[in-house]
Amino acid sequence: MALEELLDTSRIGWINSTGPDSDIVISSRVRLARNLKDVPFPHLLNGSQAKEVVKRVYDAFTSNSVLAKDARLYLMGDLSETEKNLLVEMHFISPDLAREDKGAVIISSDRRISIMINEEDHLRIQCVFSGLDPQEAYELASRVDDVLEEQLDIAFDERLGYLTACPTNVGTGIRVSVMLHLPVLTMLRQVDRMFSTIAQLGLVVRGLYGEGTEAWGNLYQISNQITLGKSEEDIIQNLMSVAGQIIASERQARRNLKGEDRLRLEDKISRSYGILTNSRLLTTQEAMGYISDVRLGVDLGIIKNLKPEDLNNLFITAGPSYIQEVFKKDMTPLERDLNRANFLRGKLLK
Amino acid sequence: MKCDECKKRPATVHITKIVNGEKTLMHLCEQCAKEKNIFSVSFNFDGEPLSMQKFLASFFEPMVSEFREKSQPLSCNRCGLTFPRFTQIGRFGCSNCYEAFKGQLDPMLRRLHGKTYHVGKVPRRTGGRVRIKSEIERLKRELQEAVNAEEYERAAQLRDKIRELEQKLGRN
Numbered sequence A: 001m002a003l004e005e006l007l008d009t010s011r012i013g014w015i016n017s018t019g020p021d022s023d024i025v026i027s028s029r030v031r032l033a034r035n036l037k038d039v040p041f042p043h044l045l046n047g048s049q050a051k052e053v054v055k056r057v058y059d060a061f062t063s064n065s066v067l068a069k070d071a072r073l074y075l076m077g078d079l080s081e082t083e084k085n086l087l088v089e090m091h092f093i094s095p096d097l098a099r100e101d102k103g104a105v106i107i108s109s110d111r112r113i114s115i116m117i118n119e120e121d122h123l124r125i126q127c128v129f130s131g132l133d134p135q136e137a138y139e140l141a142s143r144v145d146d147v148l149e150e151q152l153d154i155a156f157d158e159r160l161g162y163l164t165a166c167p168t169n170v171g172t173g174i175r176v177s178v179m180l181h182l183p184v185l186t187m188l189r190q191v192d193r194m195f196s197t198i199a200q201l202g203l204v205v206r207g208l209y210g211e212g213t214e215a216w217g218n219l220y221q222i223s224n225q226i227t228l229g230k231s232e233e234d235i236i237q238n239l240m241s242v243a244g245q246i247i248a249s250e251r252q253a254r255r256n257l258k259g260e261d262r263l264r265l266e267d268k269i270s271r272s273y274g275i276l277t278n279s280r281l282l283t284t285q286e287a288m289g290y291i292s293d294v295r296l297g298v299d300l301g302i303i304k305n306l307k308p309e310d311l312n313n314l315f316i317t318a319g320p321s322y323i324q325e326v327f328k329k330d331m332t333p334l335e336r337d338l339n340r341a342n343f344l345r346g347k348l349l350k
Numbered sequence B: 001m002k003c004d005e006c007k008k009r010p011a012t013v014h015i016t017k018i019v020n021g022e023k024t025l026m027h028l029c030e031q032c033a034k035e036k037n038i039f040s041v042s043f044n045f046d047g048e049p050l051s052m053q054k055f056l057a058s059f060f061e062p063m064v065s066e067f068r069e070k071s072q073p074l075s076c077n078r079c080g081l082t083f084p085r086f087t088q089i090g091r092f093g094c095s096n097c098y099e100a101f102k103g104q105l106d107p108m109l110r111r112l113h114g115k116t117y118h119v120g121k122v123p124r125r126t127g128g129r130v131r132i133k134s135e136i137e138r139l140k141r142e143l144q145e146a147v148n149a150e151e152y153e154r155a156a157q158l159r160d161k162i163r164e165l166e167q168k169l170g171r172n
Helices: A003-007 A047-062 A081-089 A095-099 A134-151 A183-187 A191-200 A232-260 A262-278 A284-299 A308-317 A320-327 A333-348 B030-035 B052-069 B083-089 B102-113 B125-148 B152-171
Strands: A025-034 A072-075 A104-107 A113-117 A123-130 A174-181 A203-206 A219-224 B013-019 B022-028
Touching: A003 A081, A003 A320, A025 A134, A025 A232, A047 A072, A047 A104, A047 A113, A047 A134, A081 A095, A081 A320, A113 A134, A123 A134, A134 A174, A134 A232, A134 B125, A174 A232, A174 A284, A183 A191, A183 A232, A183 A284, A191 A203, A191 A219, A191 A232, A191 B030, A203 A232, A219 A232, A232 A262, A262 A284, A262 A333, A284 A308, A284 A333, A308 A320, A308 A333, A320 A333, B013 B030, B022 B030, B125 B152
Parallel strands: none
Antiparallel strands: A025 A123, A025 A174, A072 A104, A104 A113, A113 A123, A174 A219, A203 A219, B013 B022
């Protein structure tokens, strides 16, 4: 199993911060839920039926030699806990897929496409792009969907659309989400108020690692909830316009802060840089906070020797399991914090 | 649906309270819900401690008790999942469940999505069939009208068109 190659973050297509509004939007992600017509939903499948689904999906995907070029299939049953956690941290799979053995994931060589098999639905096609670009992500996901649908009979109803295991996803089966870096709005305690408004627009806010997690590194994911009765384009547009307003507020808040309190801001950012490049022990949560500050410093031109993509990289490598997988051994929490601090320092001072 | 409290904002929080067997339903907007301090016990918006499944199950409480009184619960003829079981786990067993529980789903879908019908992408290969099927339905209605109006020439044309489409369906 060649999971080590996933540690090479330079191969992650969205990491280079070249997309629109990528000073604030880290990435845009689209997920399409699809199911096979003639097979019970994954929670009712036994081991061999689940394997059969994995095989059918893999065969269907690899029938397209362009999209599937150098794609890898990982079976959950073959992976260690750390390996599965790493896939979750890197957003290739959900915690739910990691929990059971019958699932699998296909990851494309540019890391833009990941297809979860036997999660809640037979298929969860995910595509990720840099910056605020959910349309591109949707177009690719929809293309993958077309390729799979050439070979597989997908459960679709004239009235209800794509049929999913949970009625919350029925219809388009789409979830569009954008990952936003909002350090200043968080600092000014404006995020809570903003997010309660967002909830009224049918959107949901989640932390960095998905449902129920905290916004470490001031990273927030905003996504749609409604999937039925609205077209994919409308859902994307709605999310884009809300994201656009948040981006504008964060930018305005950054400008104000830079104007009013530049010295204190520079001090905070430089201290965080100092800690990242000098400390001997770092927990993930702590590291994420400092990385967020430094990323802000880069965006505001206060820190000049780093690029946004360097920080995107750090956000991934600071994750709880990444270090574990790099060193390939069991470590005490103290050893992990030590290795993480060393690793991040090495990356920053390279 | 508007909020029960302020009657202005849309209700996004739906709460079923059961106290000593007495059930009350509340539909609130998030702001009023916060003011009423409803989330202090087990529910807050930052995390999602209340699982979607439990949340869904609460939609169906009245229906389930209705079903319990009948001896044969509604069930899916393909995977065997019963309707009460669906309301417990919040998931269907297979794509045919939607058909099997057809009569029961609209109120829930309306509460979840505000709508009960799909707008958007149709599968390219099999979706063609969906489109052809609805076209045939439409032509059949037109044919009936033509026959009723004794427009036999038009009826013959429509009949040929329907045949053509039906053959196309058969071939796919």
